[in-house]
Amino acid sequence: MTIPRLLVVDDDAEVRQMLTQFLRQNGAHVLPAASEHDIRRHMETGRIDLILLDVMLGDENGVKICERLRAEQDVPIIMVSALSADSDRMAGYAAGADDYIAKPFNTDLLLARIKAVLARARRSSSLAHRRRKQRFTFAGWVFDAKRDEVISPDGYQVALSRREIALLQVFLANPLIPLTRAEIAAALDLDGDGGADGQGRALDVLVGRLRTKIEADPKRPNLLRTERGVGYVLAVDVRSEDA
Amino acid sequence: MTIPRLLVVDDDAEVRQMLTQFLRQNGAHVLPAASEHDIRRHMETGRIDLILLDVMLGDENGVKICERLRAEQDVPIIMVSALSADSDRMAGYAAGADDYIAKPFNTDLLLARIKAVLARARRSSSLAHRRRKQRFTFAGWVFDAKRDEVISPDGYQVALSRREIALLQVFLANPLIPLTRAEIAAALDLDGDGGADGQGRALDVLVGRLRTKIEADPKRPNLLRTERGVGYVLAVDVRSEDA
DNA sequence: GGCTCTTGTAACAGGGCGTAACAAACCTGT
DNA sequence: ACAGGTTTGTTACGCCCTGTTACAAGAGCC
Numbered sequence: 078m079t080i081p082r083l084l085v086v087d088d089d090a091e092v093r094q095m096l097t098q099f100l101r102q103n104g105a106h107v108l109p110a111a112s113e114h115d116i117r118r119h120m121e122t123g124r125i126d127l128i129l130l131d132v133m134l135g136d137e138n139g140v141k142i143c144e145r146l147r148a149e150q151d152v153p154i155i156m157v158s159a160l161s162a163d164s165d166r167m168a169g170y171a172a173g174a175d176d177y178i179a180k181p182f183n184t185d186l187l188l189a190r191i192k193a194v195l196a197r198a199r200r201s202s203s204l205a206h207r208r209r210k211q212r213f214t215f216a217g218w219v220f221d222a223k224r225d226e227v228i229s230p231d232g233y234q235v236a237l238s239r240r241e242i243a244l245l246q247v248f249l250a251n252p253l254i255p256l257t258r259a260e261i262a263a264a265l266d267l268d269g270d271g272g273a274d275g276q277g278r279a280l281d282v283l284v285g286r287l288r289t290k291i292e293a294d295p296k297r298p299n300l301l302r303t304e305r306g307v308g309y310v311l312a313v314d315v316r317s318e319d320a
Numbered sequence: 321m322t323i324p325r326l327l328v329v330d331d332d333a334e335v336r337q338m339l340t341q342f343l344r345q346n347g348a349h350v351l352p353a354a355s356e357h358d359i360r361r362h363m364e365t366g367r368i369d370l371i372l373l374d375v376m377l378g379d380e381n382g383v384k385i386c387e388r389l390r391a392e393q394d395v396p397i398i399m400v401s402a403l404s405a406d407s408d409r410m411a412g413y414a415a416g417a418d419d420y421i422a423k424p425f426n427t428d429l430l431l432a433r434i435k436a437v438l439a440r441a442r443r444s445s446s447l448a449h450r451r452r453k454q455r456f457t458f459a460g461w462v463f464d465a466k467r468d469e470v471i472s473p474d475g476y477q478v479a480l481s482r483r484e485i486a487l488l489q490v491f492l493a494n495p496l497i498p499l500t501r502a503e504i505a506a507a508l509d510l511d512g513d514g515g516a517d518g519q520g521r522a523l524d525v526l527v528g529r530l531r532t533k534i535e536a537d538p539k540r541p542n543l544l545r546t547e548r549g550v551g552y553v554l555a556v557d558v559r560s561e562d563a
Numbered sequence: 564g565g566c567t568c569t570t571g572t573a574a575c576a577g578g579g580c581g582t583a584a585c586a587a588a589c590c591t592g593t
Numbered sequence: 594a595c596a597g598g599t600t601t602g603t604t605a606c607g608c609c610c611t612g613t614t615a616c617a618a619g620a621g622c623c
Contacts, residue, residue, distance in 0.1 A: 193418065239548055
């Protein structure tokens with residue numbers, strides 16, 4: 078329903094960067110990650126449609142990670158590796174990978190395989206996808222994920238832009254827990270982390286805009302509170318129902 | 321878990337024989353086939369869990385067959401081919417294959433990939449097999465592919481032009497999946513990709529026209545949604561029946 | 564109070580997108 | 594072939610979305 082969200086896992090920053098850029102140009106949301114810890118953080122923050130997992134992650138072992146992920150969740154995984162021996166491939170498949178690609182690879186072929194895996198996942202689990210929570214209520218507000226609509230406590234319908242909706246969803250998925258700027262930025266596929274860095278106040282501006290639409294008094298936010306030096310929190314609990 | 325039923329398609333009797341024997345030794349129920357006709361016969365007779373499809377079938381073309389099968393039914397397909405060029409692989413994936421294996425292959429690896437594909441298909445507890453679709457219903461609308469007719473939720477017949485029908489069909493074939501401008505343009509044989517590029521806003525206009533006919537409120541589309549910077553999605557699921 | 568670092572926000576700019584209007588191409592029946 | 598209607602691509606204009614920048618306000622610390 079939205080743009081596919083890919084998790085690119087590679088400990089080589091250069092490869093990660095290259096892949097991220099290429100995939101973004103082809104219409105995907107890309108969340109870069111370098112370790113199993115990164116993966117889990119992202120999986121908690123937001124929905125992931127597919128993981129592109131490098132096998133050699135420094136001291137971590139991609140195959141093991143794949144096994145663990147597969148045991149816990151049903152997320153499609155494509156393994157990427159410099160090892161092209163049949164035994165390595167078999168290890169990948171045995172660990173539950175949906176596909177196994179040897180480096181160096183043709184980027185267009187990679188794209189084709191990603192699409193194949195995504196298409197298969199979506200074709201078969203469109204029901205499961207729809208079973209995701211569809212309707213959130215918090216502090217009198219109602220957010221309908223199906224129609225991307227927000228209704229204020231006094232019944233007015235409020236128009237949110239796509240970006241604002243995406244941001245709201247990140248918070249709704251993590252009520253009451255403070256999210257760092259980096260986490261939010263990653264979940265939104267925003268490049269620059271703001272704050273300390275010189276560049277990229279996009280997140281602050283975005284939060285501001287959302288506040289003007291859903292805060293009773295944007296000057297004194299009650300819902301989207303600032304955690305100084307850290308990030309933001311959705312300061313109320315959220316009730317979610319299926320559609 | 322029941323014994324998987326595989327369809328082995330190869331026009332070379334020797335290869336077919338070898339594969340059949342090997343797979344049977346590994347606990348599969350194998351049905352040999354040599355042509356598209358054979359495939360269809362078997363698909364009608366009984367349940368098939370996976371098709372192992374050779375690309376070169378004498379005068380028949382495996383890729384085309386794969387495309388047709390995929391359009392009609394939701395059966396996992398692994399393509400097998402002596403052609404190992406990236407472009408060949410891509411053609412396979414584009415035709416909807418779940419995996420692509422180049423000959424000669426390691427039989428154990430083949431087994432691993434078969435298991436991987438079967439595992440995923442089983443995990444996603446395949447819905448009913450889809451037959452050739454003649455009639456689509458979505459959000460109350462009915463599209464009859466045979467008569468190129470569209471009927472609105474309140475029973476009125478709506479006249480769509482050729483181009484509009486073609487566009488609608490592209491979306492109906494990919495419900496809930498965001499399609500890039502390029503993909504849609506390619507499917508419609510539209511030359512210029514629009515948006516950032518200088519030329520060719522034909523797609524936007526076409527989408528707009530379809531929206532005026534199909535959307536309750538064209539200003540705020542609920543069916544044909546825009547994915548900014550990417551393309552469009554049909555935002556509702558589609559139920560399709562054979563005529 | 565000063566100093567510094569962080570956050571809020573107004574203004575701006577670039578680009579994507581919707582759409583009205585126009586013109587060319589395409590039908591269709593005569 | 595011709596006339597009238599329909600369909601389809603192009604163009605132009607303007608709105609809206611979104612990231613950037615610059616500056617103001619605030620928070621914390623000494």
